[in-house]
Amino acid sequence: MTQPAFSRTVLAGIDAACTAFAGQEHVPGLAAGIVQQGRLVHATALGLADREAGRPVATGTAFRIASMTKNMTALAILSLRDRGQLQLDAPLAQYVPQFAAVKPATRDSAPVTVRHLITHTAGFVTDDPWGDRVLGMSPAELDEVIATGHLFARPPGLAFEYSNLGYALLGRVLTNVSGEPYQAYMRRTFLEPLGMAHTTFDAPAAARGDYAWGYRLDGEVWSRERVEPDGEVGAMGGLATTVLDYARYVALLLDAWPARDDPETGPVRRSSVREMVLWHAPPFVPDPLPGARAPQPSAYGYGLTHSSDALLGMRIHHAGGLPGYGSHVLMLPERGWGVFAFGNRTYAPMSRLTLQIAEMLHAASLPPPVAAPSPALMRAIDAVVAAYASGRIEAGDRPFAVNFLLDTPARLRDAELAGLKERLGEGRLESIAPIHALAGRFVLACANGRLNGTVTLSPEADGGIQKLVLSAAVD
Template identity: 75%
Template sequence: MSFAEIDAACTAFTQQERLPGLAAGIVQEGRLTHVTTIGLADIEAARPVMAETAFRIASMTKHMTALAVLALRDQGKLVLDAPVAEYVPQFAAVKPATRDSASVSVRHLMSHAAGFVTDDPWGDRMLGMTPAALDALMAEGQLFARPPGLAFEYSNLGYALLGRVLTNVSGEPYQSFIRRTFLDPLGMARTTFDAFAAMKQDFAWGYRQDEGQWSRERIEPDGEVGAMGGLVTTVPDFARWIAFLLDAWPARDDPESGPVRRSTIREMGLWHSMPWPLELPGAVPEATAYGAGLMNSVHGKLGRRLHHSGGLPGYGSHVLMMPERGCGVFAFANRTYAPMSRLTLRLAEMLHDATATPPLPPPSPFLAQAVESVVAAYAAGRIEVPGAIFAGNFLLDTPARYRDAELASLKERLGEGRLERIEPTHALGGKFTLACARGRLKGTIILSPDARPGLQKLVLTAEPL
């Protein structure tokens, strides 16, 4: 695959979805490796989209907000499971969903589990809400669809409240805290919450189409709801952000170099809400749940992917990261609610198909020794070979004579074998393959968490020729 094929896929998508303009970026190995730009940033002036054209990215702002909350948690300035009212006193006036409802926590807000009604159409027009208006909403609004913690309800209001939490806890405006914590350290000079300031440079105007006619959408100003979807950014700037996030994988002992700890970034992908099957056009639904500002899905081809969409009147966007591959794909468009997740998934699949499978990490010494003992046991036809280390449960669960009979049966079917590969899942477990005369022997192994880890589980499967 060449980047020309990426450009062709973006062009076809732009035509199919009737987008005025599109910008897409690919991040690999810590840098922006390709940019695609198509169409117009300004229809009336016939001004094309360029690499430095700024787009509103809407709800893709949420994972930056969530990471900012986690950064304050790391600093010991807030507790995720504390009631929101502890940091936003006005929230104490909010009438609970039921008399026996649990208090809404910061974690509930981050994971869309506060029980608030889903509010996309309303919230997308509320970016310019004033502090007084948010206070009034907390005092008088009908916020709840159900009690907190019972289900996933995507809530822009929840992230607006996180912006207020960040303001009150940090002691400075949310936007200022984000700039000081992330934007300035990462060199994201063209990224801002002030769309009107962004308009003074290369800016993509947002459009809608009615009865074949394009018209500009109203640009909402920066305000109290900016924490849910107010960012304006460019492809080079956003690539810096994605490279920063992807650098959190794999977990390792290197010195920390980013604005927040790598482990904190990885925490964003942990599921904190009810899982649901994410429906994809023409594909098998994916197991998906919301973490902290990012969705975590298990894709049949790509494996685990972290992603989030964004949509506002005039704009659509999506980011997809494959952390185990160190790769990210994102795309912006200037048409109302453009379905950019369909494009990023297509581009990610193209990249997956064109790149080699990442090399496996070496097995830990404990895992390697355990696999070697199983290989020796298979060759000897008995499980208790010299050097084998068993956990206390292993031969109690399946006595040696039954293990020996299993080995004899497998060897009769497959013949002699040699170790072909070890695929670690982690330091204390993984899979291995023996190439045998008449097929392959597949094994899954888990070690015990002892000072000297031993075999606690072993599953062997024959794959005859």
């Protein structure tokens, strides 16, 4: 089912929210985009890309997106994994030989692996202030960090701790395994195939065109941040891009849903994109955003954070921050929506805006379509409906797994049915909500209320009901 386009009134409200946010957060210039069903359906551009010259932001203005680069780096690592060129659980030293000389955190520490790096569980210290100022690091300087740095805060694999150094090392992995510089691999694998012609790691070159200069505000005094050059560690946060370009990348990620049998058309497998958003690191509850709903349980995947949002469903997101910039991308894969926003003020909290926009879209949209139940699930629910009507669990078609009547004998099931029917009266099937192909919830509308049920099937070829839970909701 294709979601209808959002109305002009809704989009005008989103533009107004962007304007209000820029004023409240003192962001000189802002650009935002909404991706729906694989294309950019709305873009907002407001404020100034250059305060001194009075040049406005446009949809083609380039902003630095900082750590939003990380998920593209992670996806590049998976592209090499998918081709059999590296293993996620191989020791890092296999691909970065200099790392073999690094003293482990403790004598009994496991080796640092590529998977540790992409999940921020290598044991390195969180290093945003340092990382944000060293994008121009040379290969020799990174080698020196590897050789002489104090790398470990704790042994690898014990905790999530956000590490720019870890992603810098992934850039070295990509260079060494692919046989070409990280930036060249990224251009060839992603930027060129996706038509992202105005996206680059070379911020000084981008600054010669339509570029959003980065600013900081100290009290009431504005100053322009220096342009951090491209270097050896761009994999941790070096990209500069535009609304028009970045929408193409968001569309690539969202195209991985739903899982299907269609031919692969992207630079990476759809299953690898979906793998990125699984909970690969220890879960946490984020700090609350001012004025927002209570935060939802979250965990880091590969370059993306996955939050289980009670309102929006599966929410995939990542922030970016550099001196002069703030950015955020938020995706709702189950709906095919993506929202992203860029601002040119140091560490502008763009995640507040993207969440607000997503909630506005949710409020203005139809409920997500419910998937059709699988034939096996439909057969099982029909059997439960027949059993309720007759008062005998073994009436009619009985698709039971071997455990079902052993766990709860038929006489007890029949007594349960009789008790429910005495309270609720006759019923008819009202709705089915599949959880997946082998489980679902259903509702019977009854004379005196509703019968709520959840059924789970067994994994056999001709699977039957292995679990059935019934409850009454009396009017």
